[in-house]
Amino acid sequence: MTRERLEEIRAQLDEINLEILELLSRRAELVQEIGDLKKRKGTERFDPIREKEMLDRLVAANPGPFDDSTVRHLFKQIFQASLGLMEEEKKELLVSRKKRTEDTVIEVNGVRIGGGQPVIIAGPCSVETPEQMDAVGAGLQQHGILLLRGGAYKPRTSPYDFQGLGKKGLELIRKTADKYGMAVVSEIVSPSDIEMSLEYVDVIQIGARNMQNFELLKEAGNVRKPVLLKRGMSATIEELLFAAEYIVSRGNTEVILCERGIRTYEKATRNTLDISAVPILKQESHLPVIVDITHSTGRKDILLPIAKAALAVGADGLIVEVHPEPSVALSDAKQQLNLPQFAQWMEGLKASGYLPKQEPVPVK
Numbered sequence: 554m555t556r557e558r559l560e561e562i563r564a565q566l567d568e569i570n571l572e573i574l575e576l577l578s579r580r581a582e583l584v585q586e587i588g589d590l591k592k593r594k595g596t597e598r599f600d601p602i603r604e605k606e607m608l609d610r611l612v613a614a615n616p617g618p619f620d621d622s623t624v625r626h627l628f629k630q631i632f633q634a635s636l637g638l639m640e641e642e643k644k645e646l647l648v649s650r651k652k653r654t655e656d657t658v659i660e661v662n663g664v665r666i667g668g669g670q671p672v673i674i675a676g677p678c679s680v681e682t683p684e685q686m687d688a689v690g691a692g693l694q695q696h697g698i699l700l701l702r703g704g705a706y707k708p709r710t711s712p713y714d715f716q717g718l719g720k721k722g723l724e725l726i727r728k729t730a731d732k733y734g735m736a737v738v739s740e741i742v743s744p745s746d747i748e749m750s751l752e753y754v755d756v757i758q759i760g761a762r763n764m765q766n767f768e769l770l771k772e773a774g775n776v777r778k779p780v781l782l783k784r785g786m787s788a789t790i791e792e793l794l795f796a797a798e799y800i801v802s803r804g805n806t807e808v809i810l811c812e813r814g815i816r817t818y819e820k821a822t823r824n825t826l827d828i829s830a831v832p833i834l835k836q837e838s839h840l841p842v843i844v845d846i847t848h849s850t851g852r853k854d855i856l857l858p859i860a861k862a863a864l865a866v867g868a869d870g871l872i873v874e875v876h877p878e879p880s881v882a883l884s885d886a887k888q889q890l891n892l893p894q895f896a897q898w899m900e901g902l903k904a905s906g907y908l909p910k911q912e913p914v915p916v917k
C-alpha cells in the first residue's frame with residue numbers, strides 16, 4: 554500500500570468516525586427521551602426483551618465482515634452506555650464525605666470524639682465483679698480516662714464460654730463509671746435491649762459479629778445515643794459504611810467507626826489490623842474512626858507501636874482492654890493489660906507526642 558492510499562483511507566475513517574459519533578449522539582438523545590418517559594411512568598429502565606429483539610434484528614442484517622458475536626458485543630456496549638445515561642444521579646450515602654465535608658464530632662462525657670484530639674476508651678473485656686470493676690475504674694481514673702468500656706453481653710465463639718452478666722453487668726459498669734466520673738461504652742447484642750440500655754450506657758457498642766445484624770442497626774438508628782460500630786471480621790470497608798448508613802439514615806447521626814482487625818491467613822496476630830482502613834474511612838466518611846488495638850492484635854507486646862501507628866494514620870481514638878488481674882479474667886485473659894502495664898503503655902504513648910498529657914478525672 555502506498556503512503557498516499559493509507560492517508561486517503563484514514564481520511565475516510567475520520568469522516569466515518571464523525572458520522573458514527575453523530576448517529577450515536579442522535580441515538581442518545583432519543584434514549585434520554587425514553588428515559589424521561591420511563592421515569593414519569595416509573596418503568597424499569599433496563600429492558601432485556603427489547604435489547605434481545607434489537608440484537609436479533611441486527612445479527613439478521615449483518616453484512617460482515619464483523620462476525621455476529623462482535624456485532625452483539627458492540628451494540629450491547631451501546632445499550633449499556635444508554636442505560637448509564639438514563640440512570641438517576643448516583644445517590645451519595647449520608648455517611649459519605651461527599652454529603653458532608655466537615656468532620657462529625659461526637660461529644661460524650663465532655664470528651665470530643667473526632668475533634669482532633671485522640672481519645673482512649675479503656676476497660677476490661679467483660680464486666681465480672683464489683684471488685685474487678687472498682688479496681689479498674691480507680692486505676693483508669695489515675696490516668697485521666699473518661700470513657701470506660703466493659704462487656705455485659707458477650708457474643709462468644711463457643712456457647713460454653715462466659716456469656717456476660719447481662720443487665721446486671723450494665724448496672725455494675727454504670728455504677729463504676731458514675732463513681733469515677735466516666736462514661737460507659739458497652740455492647741448491646743439484641744435489638745430488643747437497645748431501649749433498655751439507654752439508662753445504662755453513654756455509647757452503644759455494636760460488635761464485629763453484629764455489624765450486619767440489620768435489625769440491631771435499625772434499632773440503634775431509632776434512638777439518640779452515640780453508637781460505636783465495629784467492622785465485621787470479614788467485612789469490607791464499603792460494607793462497614795453501609796452498616797453505618799443503616800444507623801444514620803434512621804436519624805441517629807452519631808456513629809463512631811471502629812477498625813478492629815480483619816480475618817486473614819496470618820496467625821501471628823489474632824486478626825490483621827487493616828491500618829489502611831483508617832485513612833480510607835477518614836477520606837470516604839465524615840464520621841470519627843477509632844482503632845481497637847487489643848482485638849486486632851490479640852497480644853500485649855506490640856500495643857505501643859500499634860497504637861502509635863493507628864494515631865499516625867489519623868485515628869480519632871483507641872480502644873484498649875485493661876483488667877486488674879488478666880490471668881483470672883473470664884474472657885480474653887491473654888490479651889488484656891494489667892494496670893501497671895497500662896500505665897507504662899500510656900507513658901510510652903504520651904512520650905511519643907501522639908497523646909496530650911491528661912490529668913486525672915476529678916471525681917464528681
Ligand SMILES: O=C(O)C(=O)C[C@]1(C(=O)O)C=C[C@@H](O)C=C1
Pocket residue numbers: 584587588598599600601603604631632635636
Ligand atoms: O427502548 C428502550 O426501552 C430503551 O430504554 C432504550 C434502550 C436502547 O438503548 O435502545 C436502552 C436500554 C434498554 O435496556 C433497552 C433499550
